[in-house]
Amino acid sequence: MSRIEIRLNHRFGDFELDVAFDAPGQGVTALFGRSGCGKTSVLRAVAGLERTRQGLVRINGEVWQDEKRFLPIHHRAIGYVFQEASLFPHLSVRKNLEYGLRRVPERQRQIPFHDVVELLGISTLLTRATPRLSGGERQRVAIARALLTSPRLLLMDEPLSALDHAAKQTIMPYLERLHDEFAIPSLYVSHDPNEVARLADHMVVLDEGRVAAEGEAAPLLTRLDLPLSTYDDASALLEGFVGSHDHSYHLTWISLQGNRVAVPREDLPVGRHARVQIQARDVSLSIRAHADTSILNILPARVIDTRDISPTQVLVRLELEDGQTLLSRITRRSAIGMGVREGMQLYAQVKSVALLS
Amino acid sequence: MTFDWQPVWLTLKLAGTTTLLLLIIGTPIAWWLARTHAWYRQALSAVVALPLVLPPTVLGFYLLIMLAPDGPVGRLTQSLGIGSLAFTFEGLVFASMLYSLPFVVQPLQNAFEALGPRPAEVAATLRASPWDRFMTVVIPLARPGFLTAAVLAFAHTVGEFGVVLMIGGNIPGETRVLSVAIYDYVETLEYDQAHLLAAGMLAFSFLVLMTLYLVNGRISRSHQP
Secondary structure (H helix, E strand, O other), X not given: XXXXXXXXXXXXXXXXXXXXXXXXXXXXXXXEOOOOOOHHHHXXXXXXOOOOOEEEEEEOOEEEEOOOOEOOHHHOOEEEEOOOOOOOOOOEHHHHHHHHHOOOOHHHOOOOXXXXXXXXXXXXXXXXXXXXXXXXXXXXXXXXXXXXXXXXEEEEEOOOOOOOHHHHHHHHHHHHXXXXXXXXXXXXXXXXXXXXXXXXXXXXXXXXXXXXXXXXXXXXXXXXXXXXXXOOOOEEEEEEEEEEEEOOOOEEEXXXXXXXXXXXXXXXXXXXXXXXXXXXXXXXXXXXXXXXXOOOEEEEXXXXXXXXXXXXXXXXXXXXXXXXXXXXXXEHHHHHHHOOOOOOEEEEEEOOOEEOO | OOOOOHHHHHHXXXXXXXXXXXXXXXXXXXXXXXXXXXXXXXXXXXXXXXHHHOOHHHHHHHHHHHXXXXXXXXXXXXXXXOOOOOOOHHHHHHHHHHHHHHHHHHHHHHHHHHXXXXXXXXXXHOOOOHHHHHHHHXXXXXXXXXXXXXXXHHHHHHOOOHHHHHHOOOOOOOOOOHHHHHHHHHHOOOHHHHHHHHHHHHHHHHHHHHHXXXXXXXXXXHOOO
């Protein structure tokens, strides 16, 4: 049975964790929430680093914890990536990578050393001493080290949060490739909606030690009743496919059933699946479709609901013709001036679209 | 003038044995003290630190009473057929271990605390069993602590006097260690012999500490990013 089943109940001082959720046995499930919501505790309990009073941890049919059993950490087939890379400073990069690998019986090793080293681009670092690596390099080595144990579940605790923006941007593609090339189910802890948008298929939103919502990542990211839509970089995910390339203007059109949006030209085969991210702040609204605008991406949409996120700003949730949702952040003045209300038909003008995969 | 090497060898043997046994016993105590949140942790810390503040004669006096044939430890050792430990080399090892315990436990405890739980946790997620992670991660990373502990225990045992005098006495080849020999030479006005041993001790102590600082300096430098 391909499912990740988690039931945890534990008191950490004043904080009570009471969490129950099921996640698909494949793909990336984001554990999302503000700091202190219990997401790291959940991850540590799944790994066996924390022993909860009551709990059930069942990974694709294999019980790691229930009323009777508590499988010790080192018997759980996990790969754990900590917030800080936590490489062993007394070992070289290669020895760090081999530390976990050597402790896995040979017939259980499914991920070849060279594949991992290639995928994470660390082949030139192997002989280096770990204290001499940059933050991004260290985290890549840590991810490779975890992968080499051929885990049945990958646990990542905000692996990017200790890195600066540039290092984050360089690691992100590696994480995306990881997702595509090794089909290891992952729990990915994050408080950054952008990371979730790029990496997650499924998500569990935690709030004060409880599950506030769970489900597919794309619809959840745009739900206005959840804390994540109020973030400054609230965004929507749209699924489509590569429609056509516009050679003269160097654009690639992504088709979204009946509509299309343009992104800077990418060398991708026509018909390939594509996922795009649209920030709420990049979407403006108009009552009529304007032809006299510099904006290329104009999508007919219907208002589902609105929410005031500050005294000056309103977040509007829109449904596109194909049923996917889009978020738009506009001023309250404009919303009232245009008479934005539920069910209203209007046009979303999208200033910028990011192609994720 | 013939130089009597026996006290030197005896001292080195005593210090070596004591250091080795203390590292074996002190490591789990230090690990436990560094990790536990038990309420009696403070009490145990205080007991371990007692030899730092007690005059050696106090320690030696109680040890003498305990180890004597009618003392609690003495009765036990006698019933085991070992006989009384007072005024024997084994008794000296036992006393030295108590006397130098804080010099082993404290550097180790500091090293373990500075390390934090993370390296062992990482090793655990990489399939290492508790013993495996202790041997392959904790000990190598706490190496400066082990080195400090070993050197301090050795040097402190070499330098002990009060405890030895109380429970060891002055039996050549059995309990007549360096510090006692020096005292003896001074008492009998053999200043030449006393000078030789005392100067040797001074040079030895300096060399030991110097080496310790050099090695620790190198280790902490090599771990810096």
